Structures are given as C-alpha cells and as structure tokens.
Amino acid sequence: MSWCLVVTFLMITASSGGNTAVLMDNVLVVTVARGDEMSRVPLTCGQVHHDRDVFWKRDGVIQPHLKGLQVSVEIWEVNGGNFSCHSSSSGQYLNHTLVLVHVKEGTKDILEGGQHTDALHCSASNYNGSFDCKWTRTKSRSKAQVLMFKAHRRSQVLACHLDSSASEATCQDLSCSYTEEQKHVHVSLYIFSAYKLEVYTKAFYLRDIVRPEAVPGLRAVGPKKFQWDYPESWQRPCTFFGLTFQVVLVDSNGSCATNSGISIAETDASSFVVDADVSDFVFCVRAQDKHTHGLWSHWSSCRFVTFNLLKPLAGPKI
Incomplete structure (x- = not known):
C-alpha cells in the first residue's frame, strides 16, 4: 500500500x-562529526506518564542503570x-524512542552511487508535475529501511508516496505546467541501516528530468x-508541447543504441520515408522535447524486410 509522509525537523537540542x-x-x-x-x-x-516509576530497555534488553521518566544514554x-520505557509495577510498555546516528560528511554506503550525486534517479514522462525518484540499495545494505522521503519547491511541500518496496517515490507538483520554472525541486531521502x-x-x-515515453x-x-503516434502521456496541445523525433536505420542484426547506423535523421513530423537503398533493416525512432532538448525516450523499433513485410523484433524465447 502506498503512503504519504511529510514531516519537518521539530526540535534541535544540544x-x-x-x-x-x-x-x-x-x-x-x-x-556527529x-x-x-x-x-x-x-x-x-513522556509527560503523560509523570506519575509512574519506569524502567528502560535498549533493543529489548533491560538496562538496570536507566530508571525514571528522564534518562541520559x-x-x-x-x-x-531503540529505547523503550516500561512501568516498574507491571512491566507494561509505555513509550519508545528510536535513536539514529548521522555522521556529517561521512562515507555513504547504503545506496548504490552513494558517494556521488546519482544515487537518486528522478524522471517525469511529461510536464503535469508528477515525477518519480528511484534508488537501489547496495547488497550489503539490502535490508536498509526508509524513514521518509520528502520534496519541496520554495516553501511549497509536495505530496509524495512511497511504493510497497520503499525503493521508489512518486511526487506531485501542482505548479502550472505552462509556467517557466524559476526554482528547483528539492528531494531528500532518509534511510537507515543498523541505526546509522x-x-x-x-x-x-x-x-531537466522529463523523458517522453517510447x-x-x-x-x-x-x-x-x-x-x-505521440505518447498518450504526453501533454496536449502538441503545438505547444512539441516533440522532435530521431530516426535511425541499423542493420537487421544491429541495435538501435549503436553509435552508428545506416542512416540517422531528425524530424518534427510523426512519419518518415526511408530513401536509403536498403531492403533489410531495423527502423528505430525515439522522442525528445522539441524546446528543451532534454532526455530522449527509449527506442521503438520494427524490422523491415524485402517485399515490404513488417516483422516485429524477435523477443526472448520463453
């Protein structure tokens, strides 16, 4: 089940x-440094338990030296x-506090790419304000837990939802899609492993993160x-949200992602006539925002063979 959590720092004490x-x-x-x-x-x-004698546990283990409503650990x-307090008379659980440690400018090892700026991969399929951010845990920290994910632009907090695997968040910016952006969107992921x-x-x-769908x-x-056709998710009117298309012809056994092809061209039209003297090739096309020249979509392709037979590319054998 998806859920949303928007919080801010409440208090800082020495x-x-x-x-x-x-x-x-x-x-x-x-x-800490x-x-x-x-x-x-x-x-x-907690103040609600001010009239009780209490004892404390750390990760479920009784701490004999910790007694009273207020302690120092x-x-x-x-x-x-994970520190929990309990009633001395009945042993009843009363409250708990999870204490995590954050090392300033410390080495990051929970997410892949943690030492660089690409640990969070954010993308959007159009300008309606919805975007996704994804991340991948390292093998040694595969059980790391997400505490929260939040996003904002200026003072506006954006609504975000985590997926069931806590490896992706979807956020919504309600700003007008026709307005030129003046301020960045800022996103933050809080994730911990073994209390770090x-x-x-x-x-x-x-x-900068809009990538049209294939x-x-x-x-x-x-x-x-x-x-x-234009992707269904791409915004209308197309005269305002225009796309440029890159067309590549590659050998019948080649890949669209190759750096060189039989022919390479760009067009603003949603059709193309091949004038190369070839009879067996793969036709590839992808889209890009015409005005921002942002990210290219993934490739769409089909194979053209002699006698004008159109065959889909063979998929993996099952």
Missing part, C-alpha cells in the same frame, strides 16, 4: 558530543538503538514509409 534532532514522532537523530566516539543523549518517557560512534542514518538529496528542474503505434504505411 547533547554531549553532537546535536540531537527530533526528526519525527519517536525518532531522534544524533548528528567523523571521529566522534561518544554522545550523551537525553530521553524522556550513551551512544558510541554509530551504535544507536544516511540522507540523500537532489535538486532539479522538471524540464513512441507508440510504429507501423509501415507504404513502401519504406513509417508512421507513429
């Missing part, structure tokens, strides 16, 4: 060895923990004449 921030309900983040060994973090069981290096929190960020204009309906309509 602690011995680092700063402590309430990131969301029941979650504290201790920010590289090389810091120990931080002392204050915890509270030691966090060594990146070893956070890593924050991944990215900033972009929607125009052109549909590619077909032969005459001798060496091909025609296709």
